[in-house]
Amino acid sequence: MSTTDATRKYLVTGGAGYVGGTVAAHLLAAGHRVTVLDDLSTGFAEGVPPGADLVEGRIQDAAKWLDRSYDGVLHFAANSQVGESVTHPEKYWRNNVGGTVELLRAMRDAEVRTLVFSSTAAVYGEPATTPITEDAATAPTNPYGATKLAVDHMITGECAAHGLAAASLRYFNVAGASGVLGPGAPLGERHDPESHLIPLVLQVALGRRPAVSVFGTDYPTPDGTCVRDYIHVDDLAEAHLLALAQATPGEHLICNLGNGNGFSVREVIETAREVTGRPIPETPSPRRAGDPAVLVASAERARERLGWRPSRTELATIIADAWAFAQDTAAAAKDAK
Structure with missing residues (x-):
């Protein structure tokens, strides 16, 4: 275990990705030691925050690196493209579920007894009512959501049988870019392919796409377009550190993470125009x-x-941070040519 209560050592799986890298940066800013385990299949080595150690590898092989010196694991490593999960479900069951089986085995063997898991609102499928509580029926509509729900069930069993202290945090729409590393070093979204609305809208603003597609304009909402709950990635990261502190042996705590406010697709586009x-x-x-x-x-x-308590709840703030990151990334790409 770590030598002091103030400084702890954590393994962050998938820490070269958008959310995992941001949480790793928040852990470092809080004075902790961080090792990132990532196979870099979708993440970026430059997305690992300075000060974290990077181990390039799969979560299926976590036992090679996980030992008793670690105080906990924050688990973000997963395939997460909904469309791909429909066409290649076997990949998602093998990596998201099979990989977590091996990670939990490694944690038992190393006697690492604290886990925070990156779950998703996709476990709820098409809910009957909103706002959605953790007691709502879980009925995923795609293999991605199904694999995340399967891992939630797996963790519940691990807590009951082996005394694991765990939290699953079910994200709604994560957006924005992190400023925890200070000016000039934001952490933001750069998925390939990109499927999230705000970065797609900003690609249009940058001239990388001719227009943004609005899928459905006849929904029973005020302007006919879908309404979603957006949460700033720094607010999200702060919840993970709080979950580590509150984790209780034998308990699997499940929490939704969202602002409790919804913004329509057209509201997002119009705010992006203003920003x-x-x-x-x-x-x-x-x-x-x-x-x-x-x-x-x-x-x-x-x-x-x-x-x-999320503090960055204004849509304009979320989009402005994402826009700054998008511009910086575009400028860096241009300079590299």
């Missing part, structure tokens, strides 16, 4: 199968159990 000063054309498109009209979280449990 960027760019026109951002949009193209109406048919609804996508399985897209609920409204997905908004109830985060009361996170507030009560973790003491978590």
Whole structure:
């Protein structure tokens, strides 16, 4: 175990990705030691925050590096493209579920007894009511959500049988870019392929796409477009550190992470126009199968159990941070040519 209460040592799986890298940066800023385990299949080595040690490898092989010197694991490593999960479900069951089986085995063998898991609102599928509480029925509509729910069940069993202290944090729409590393070193989204609305809108603002597709304009919402709950990535990261502090042996705590407010697709596009000063054309498109009209979280449990209070809740703030990152990334790419 670590030598002091103030400084602890954590393994962050998938820490070269957007959310994992941001959480790793917050851990470092809090004075902890961090090792990132990532196979770099979707992450970026430059996304690992300075001060963290990077081990390039798979979570299936976590036992090679995990030992009793670690105080806990924060688990972000997963395949996460919904569309791909439909066409290649076997990949998602093998990596997301099979990989976590091996990670939990390694944690038992190394006597590392604290885990925070990156779960998702996709476990709820198409909810009957909103805001969504943790007691809502779980009915994933795709293999990605199903594999995340399977891991949640797996962790519940691990806590009951082996005394693991664990929290699953179910994210809604994570966005923005982190400023925890200071000016000039933001951590933001750069998925390939990109499927998230805010970075897609900003790609249009940068001239990398001709227009943003609006999938469905006839939903039963105020402007006819889908409504989603957006949470700033720094607020999200802070919840993980709180979850580490509150983890209790034998308990699997499940918390939603969202702002409790919804913004429509058209509200996101219009706010992006205001933030960027760019026109951002949009193209109406048919609804996508399985897209609920409204997905908004109830985060009361996170507030009560973790003491978590998101502070970056304005949509303009979230988009402005993402825009700064998008511009910096575009400029760096241009300079590299």
